[in-house]
Amino acid sequence: MPSASRVAGALRLRSIVVAIKIAAVCALPSGAGAQNDCKGLVYLTFDTGHMGVAPLVAEVLRRQQVRVTFFAADERTQDGGSSLDAQWAPWWRARAAEGHEFASHTLHHVYWRADDGAGFLVRPSAGPQADKTFFMSADQYCAQIDGAASRLRAVTGKEPLPLFRAPGGKTSPRLLQVARDCGYAHVGWTPAGFLGDELPSARYSNRMLLAQALRNIGDGDILLAHLGIWSRRDPWAPAVLEPLIKGLKAHGLCFRTLREHPDYGPRVR
Template sequence: MRKRNGYYASFLIAACAYSSGAWGLNPCSKPVYLTLDTGHMEVAPLIAEILLRNQVKVTFFAANERTKVGDGSLGNHWSAWWKARAAEGHEFASHTYDHAVWRGDLPGVQPRFRMKPTAGALEGREFTWDAAKYCSQISYAAERLKDFTGKAPLPLFRAPGGKTSPRLLEVARGCGYAHVGWSAAGFLGDELSSEKFSNAALLQKALRDVRQGDILMAHLGIWSRKDPWAPAVLEPLIVGLKAKGFCFDTLRNHPAYTDWIASHPG
């Protein structure tokens, strides 16, 4: 980090004390749950270094998105990267293979949806998908993750943009996947315009507003943001939250999903 002022240094000292156990015997009594969706992946290696350095475990939601380096984010170029993250103890879940955005339900007895893939060969076109097609999109991303990591992904998924309907969620649950959104304070803002929302302001807001149990959401690179959020904000955010007594855990241990995960083994 370039910024080494007293404010950041004090966070660092406090976080070290916390991680060493100085603040209690239970190191994760005040958890938050950091989740990272795929993106252009250019910053993925730097993010991985930060997570390892700070001993933070996250849950990755993966789609086969267009990247700045190599093939898609679930392509063979990135297989070793995913495998290394599994070895470090992170968790994984589907973000739909083609990063398919729900656009609306269609009438009828059988569930059908208007969907718009934003990655892959069908990027930018709108389609009508039935339940089986949508389930296959969730499952294929999960299968690719398992192929790369050797680890069964969690039976969870995140719809791109968080856009869903009750019927879509019912279909997903019917094929074994519970949906995960994010907390209001957990929207870390890396998708927002850097001209209107500076990294410093986003960091300050997160450190002020995040509460115990919140699910936090950011990306492995956002194309549109001119002043990248990651990795600039990530380390001071982690250090700052630890200094406030928070710890980081994966969704495997989130109380809203533990029963679902236990009843849907991979």
């Protein structure tokens, strides 16, 4: 029969091993606490908006230990400034410290309207030419992508991913080639990943959007949400965000950034 001292020693060793295992799990990247239990991976992304819900979104992401990819433009905000100005810089730096990733959404949120000769017809929703339709050369469009990336570099202290998302997802084959020539790959979203936070809440309630997302989202989906939509009366975030994350985790899905995406990750490694 083992002595009391040997039993006590064994118990202490077992406690140390358990503590080490718990610490290792807690140190894993977001969504990876049950690494071997992942039934699939999803990629949550946020585009900028009026930023009114941004602090609440950050709280949810921090609480759920989920890392996302932010596509940023310098858009008008509820506080009278713009989303990439000095007032918002501390918010962006905090997200960088938490391990989130960043990419361009064009500096002035420039919507593509049509190809036009050597360039494009565009309509920005921000900046000095907001809500005007005009011609933009290929070089000027590249400058818009670079401009948001440069501003992100300044406010986060982190190198943005060589990716961009065209506002509204509106592109043409020629625009995508121009962006590739500038060093950027375009990232849209998958059909199931359209979370509907841009839709009118009178017709698309938060409860309806949550149920639809939990029913349809699966392995490999890229999800799209925003940091505030002006036209939606019943904000999607953060009301739907946390139950959505919890529900997808319960389905065995783990969250990753686009740095870890099989198609886009190799561009940044």
